[in-house]
Amino acid sequence: MTASSNLSVNGQRLWDSLMEMATIGATDRGGCNRQALTDLDRDGRDLFVRWCREAGCSIDVDAMGNIFARRPGRNPDLPPVLTGSHLDTQPTGGKFDGVYGVLAGLEVLRSLNDAGVETEAPLEVAVWTNEEGARFSPAMIGSGVWSGEFELDYAYSREDKDGRKFGDELARIGYRGETPARARPLTAAFEVHIEQGPILEQEQKQIGVLNGVQGMHWYDLTLTGQPCHAGPSPMTGRRDPFMGLHRILEQLYRLAESHGPWARVTFGDIRVEPGSRNTVPESLTLAVDLRHPEQPVLDAMDRSFREIAAAAADEARLEHSIRDEWRSPAVAFAPQCVAAVRESVAELGYSNMEMFSGAGHDSVYISRVAPTSMIFVPCEKGLSHNEAENAEPADLEAGANVLLHAMLKMAAST
Known part of the structure; x- marks a missing residue:
C-alpha cells in the first residue's frame, strides 16, 4: 500500500507500553527510578528487546550497551532512518x-507492520546508554562514544558514587556488546521527547518543531579561603569563600537576564570543606x-563568568579555580530533517511552534555525524526530572504520528 496522511500510530498501545515500562523501577510517588546499568535498567532493556523481537526486528548491542532494533527495508544497502532515546x-x-x-x-x-x-x-x-548522567558522569555518554566525542576506555573508567566502574556494570547486566561503538551512515535521525519545560503548554501548542539545542557549559568553581572558628573570628578579618560566592551568584543571575529570554544559569550542587x-x-x-x-552568546557568557569569578575572588581575598567539566x-x-518534521505537522494539522531545546539530548551528539532533528510534545506544568512528570495521551500520540510521517518521508515508503 502507499503511505498517506491518514496512516497513524495506535495511541492506546503506545500508552499501555509506557505504563508497563513504568512499572520497572516504579516509585511510591508515581515516578521511576531506573538508573543506568542497574538491575532495573537491565529489566527495562530486556522488556524493550522482547517487544522489538515480537515486532520482527533484529537486535544489535554495541560495546557501550547502545541497543539498535532494526526493521528491514526493501533496499538493505541504504543507510537506515533512525529514531530513539533512552530508558x-x-x-x-x-x-x-x-x-x-x-x-x-x-x-x-x-503501526507500519x-x-x-x-519502506x-x-x-x-x-x-x-546513560543519557541522564545521574549515576555516571557525564551525561549522554552512550551516544557520545558512538559519535566519537568520548573514547571507549574513558567511558568504561567512569565511576559512580560507590566506586563501581561503568564498564564493569555494563558487563554485569549483560549489555556489553561486541559491535564497535562507533558511528555508521544514517539517512536521518529523529528523536521525539516531552518538552521538559512549560513553553508549549503556555502557548497551547501540541507540537514543537526543533531547530536546535542550546549550547551547554558545565563548570566546577572552587573558592579557597582560610578556615577559622565561627565565634572568635571577626567578620571583617575573614577569608570566607561564601563572601565571594554571593557576589558571583548575584552577577551571574544578572548575566543570564541580560542575555534573555533563552539564556540559563543554574547552580545545581555545592560542596564545602571541612x-x-x-x-x-x-x-x-x-x-x-x-x-x-547561540554559540557566540554562550562564548561571551563564558568569558563574563570567568571575569566575574576572578574579580569576586580578588575582592574577597580568596583563591579561585574553574574546572571545565563538560561542554x-x-x-x-x-x-x-527539520523540514520533514515541519511538513508532517502541517499535513497532520497539529498546532505547533518552532523552538530550541533547553535540555541536552542524545540528538546533540547524533547531529554531529548524521542529519538529525527533534520533535517536542507538552508536559504538564513543564515538570521533568520529577516523579510528578506527566503528559497527555493525545499529545504523546500526536508526537508519535509526526515521528511516523517524518521517518516515512526520509525512508520513502511503498
Missing part, C-alpha cells in the same frame, strides 16, 4: 523522559551550568 531515569524521575522517545519509535514500527507498509530504507530504534557547622570553610566548590542556543556546543539541526 534510564533520574533517581526521582518520571514515566516519560527518554522512554517516550524509545517507545514511540517502537510504536512507529508496530499493522498497515503492511514497507525503501531500513528503520531503526535506538536505546542510548563542612563543620562552627567553622568558617576553607573552600567551597560550586557546580555552574550556563546555556544558550556541549550549540546545535543547529539538519534543514532536511
Whole structure:
C-alpha cells in the first residue's frame, strides 16, 4: 500500500507500553527510578528487546550497551532512518523522559507492520546508554562514544558514587556488546521527547518543531579561603569563600537576564570543606551550568563568568579555580530533517511552534555525524526530572504520528 496522511500510530498501545515500562523501577510517588546499568535498567532493556523481537526486528548491542532494533527495508544497502532515546531515569524521575522517545519509535514500527507498509530504507530504534548522567558522569555518554566525542576506555573508567566502574556494570547486566561503538551512515535521525519545560503548554501548542539545542557549559568553581572558628573570628578579618560566592551568584543571575529570554544559569550542587557547622570553610566548590542556543552568546557568557569569578575572588581575598567539566556546543539541526518534521505537522494539522531545546539530548551528539532533528510534545506544568512528570495521551500520540510521517518521508515508503 502507499503511505498517506491518514496512516497513524495506535495511541492506546503506545500508552499501555509506557505504563508497563513504568512499572520497572516504579516509585511510591508515581515516578521511576531506573538508573543506568542497574538491575532495573537491565529489566527495562530486556522488556524493550522482547517487544522489538515480537515486532520482527533484529537486535544489535554495541560495546557501550547502545541497543539498535532494526526493521528491514526493501533496499538493505541504504543507510537506515533512525529514531530513539533512552530508558534510564533520574533517581526521582518520571514515566516519560527518554522512554517516550524509545517507545514511540517502537510504536512507529508496530503501526507500519499493522498497515503492511514497507519502506525503501531500513528503520531503526535506538536505546542510548546513560543519557541522564545521574549515576555516571557525564551525561549522554552512550551516544557520545558512538559519535566519537568520548573514547571507549574513558567511558568504561567512569565511576559512580560507590566506586563501581561503568564498564564493569555494563558487563554485569549483560549489555556489553561486541559491535564497535562507533558511528555508521544514517539517512536521518529523529528523536521525539516531552518538552521538559512549560513553553508549549503556555502557548497551547501540541507540537514543537526543533531547530536546535542550546549550547551547554558545565563548570566546577572552587573558592579557597582560610578556615577559622565561627565565634572568635571577626567578620571583617575573614577569608570566607561564601563572601565571594554571593557576589558571583548575584552577577551571574544578572548575566543570564541580560542575555534573555533563552539564556540559563543554574547552580545545581555545592560542596564545602571541612563542612563543620562552627567553622568558617576553607573552600567551597560550586557546580555552574550556563546555556544558550547561540554559540557566540554562550562564548561571551563564558568569558563574563570567568571575569566575574576572578574579580569576586580578588575582592574577597580568596583563591579561585574553574574546572571545565563538560561542554556541549550549540546545535543547529539538519534543514532536511527539520523540514520533514515541519511538513508532517502541517499535513497532520497539529498546532505547533518552532523552538530550541533547553535540555541536552542524545540528538546533540547524533547531529554531529548524521542529519538529525527533534520533535517536542507538552508536559504538564513543564515538570521533568520529577516523579510528578506527566503528559497527555493525545499529545504523546500526536508526537508519535509526526515521528511516523517524518521517518516515512526520509525512508520513502511503498
